[in-house]
Amino acid sequence: MAARDTAAVAVLPDAVNPCALSLNESPFPPLPAVRAAVRASLDSLNRYPEFLPHRLRSVIAGRLGVAADQVVIGEGATGVLMQVLHALTSPGDTLVMSTPTFDGYPILARMARLRPVTVPLDRHGHHDLDAMADAAVGARVVVVCRPHNPTGTVEQVSALERFLSRVPADTVVLLDEAYVEFLAPEHRVDAVDLVHRFGNVVVVRTFSKAYGLAGLRVGYGFCAPALGRALWAMQLPFGVSLPALVAVVASYEAENQLRQRIRTITAERRRLQMRLRAMGVYTTDAQANFVYLPGAAVRWSDAFDGSGLLVRRYDDGGVRITVGSRASTRAVIRTVAAAMR
Template sequence: MASRDTLAEAVTALPRAVDPMALSLNEFPFPPLPAVRTALAASLDCLNRYPEFLPHRLRSLIAGRLGADPEQVVIGAGATGVLMQVLGAVTSPGDTIVMSSPTFDGYPILADMARLRPVAVPLDAHGHHDLDAMADAAAQARVVVVCRPHNPTGTVESVADVERFLTRVGRDTVVLLDEAYVEFLAPEYRIDANALVRRFGNVVVVRTFSKAYGLAGLRVGYGFCAPALGRTLWTMQLPFGTSLAALVAVAASFDADSQLRQRVRSISAERRRLQMRLRALGAYTTDAHANFVYLPSGVTSWPEVFDGTGLQVRHYAGGGVRITVGSRASTRAVVHAVAAAMG
């Protein structure tokens, strides 16, 4: 009886695949694609077996997709796993890491875990990086982080500005180019990442299958960089650290590329709709290019607007909020809450 109760509690604790109120973690709002679910089901019967000691097959699969050499790729438990790998490979306690403020929540946490000294450079008034100030700060840093699109504002720095920034950063400083939301970028905003890592041997491009691919629960991320740096990062690859399910889920996702791109287009259209509705109400939002919108702090205390509504949004110091784009029902709930607050 106790065993059944324990199982029931565990099942009850599972999150709902579709929840129009869950808008705080930038998850994809739909269950995995049918082909991915089929592939995952096929992996269940071999869960008594270990995965590869090191994820060579997944590494080669992703490298082939990128048009890169496998030794340029590292695999992690989501983007955060890759980031921790990089910090473990290239930093020592007491080194400096430069990041924006605000930024992805994980960076201050990972910096603390690696015993690094964080230097935070404020974003400008429109939610963009101050790349000149970050380049100045990077002169004394071992690692510097640039998110593109930025988390939490969703803004995008131009390719020319990013390249100008990289020319100012010393080659002994590792630059983490966080592209967790790259799949949501329109083609004209994308960087040729392969060309970038060929030109700048100190850049690590970090991506994830948690956002556009909708596989957050599987924890699969990757980084790619110049071969020499890739070999260094591979020394920190965790043995047996990548699940059997990860390989088949990623392969199935690549095979279902057209369906995935359709889902991304749907979310991007819903983001534009939400931005338009919020701006029509007089609420300023940054120029976001991901699967979320950002309402910066100002005369309105946004956390108070959403308190008591049941909507789960991400709060930031000073009163800003980040809102994941979900279904049409999610959009209606957000607009209703803002309209009620703004009278």
């Protein structure tokens, strides 16, 4: 193999590894139509993308049924979250979050020099929304993940609405819906309506998970128009590549195929959950593309040592395991069974 070919192989990500179950990536490559659209865009890589992502903003706004000035674009959901913190907080402000939570929140809090206040989840991996509403008094930002990361749990719509009604109007609520596409209809909330009714809510989503575009780094948020204009002022110039734009458009146009992939992942998640529970292993009621094993009774993180499976580990010994292929499900079951012996 030529040296340049060897170098090209060396930079391939761990996503090609079927045992990489720590980042909640899609086990599937991009849809055929998405690959074709991205390939067709490569001849334009010598040109800068749009200065600000007006076209992508319009595409997403049209999809949601909201005005364009209600939408902001970021480098994945994390980029949107950073925009919110840069635009709306000052050093020393308070950020309320659950614990455990998405790894990015503590990191972003440090980067924005915010004071983090953490509220423990209950024993079943759900938010304590009453305690979070209490903590939100005087806070600048409070975060609710739905489905939650890492437990995958979903708070009832009525409970979420009660929480939002209690949060002060000058406190921004980040409703993190990174995994919303995996939710069954009965678990979904009308986020557009929430934004209309609660002017302090910013809904954050991503194309990294269900859409399988993690490598292109595209996320978005939507909110009330006044809040959206404040966030757009922090929009990074040249921040969205042409391949990312065409990949999103092609993904929307191939939604039937995308839904089939989501159904496949969801079915595999249920299979993994049922197999674990049949073995007497407690898992939270995860509704995303992963399962979560709390570490209160067993240090599951130790069980995966030497297994070859890459899972996300937590300080209490819990683990979050991305749902992958049938082969990775079998490997997880074998690892757990060996630990129980």
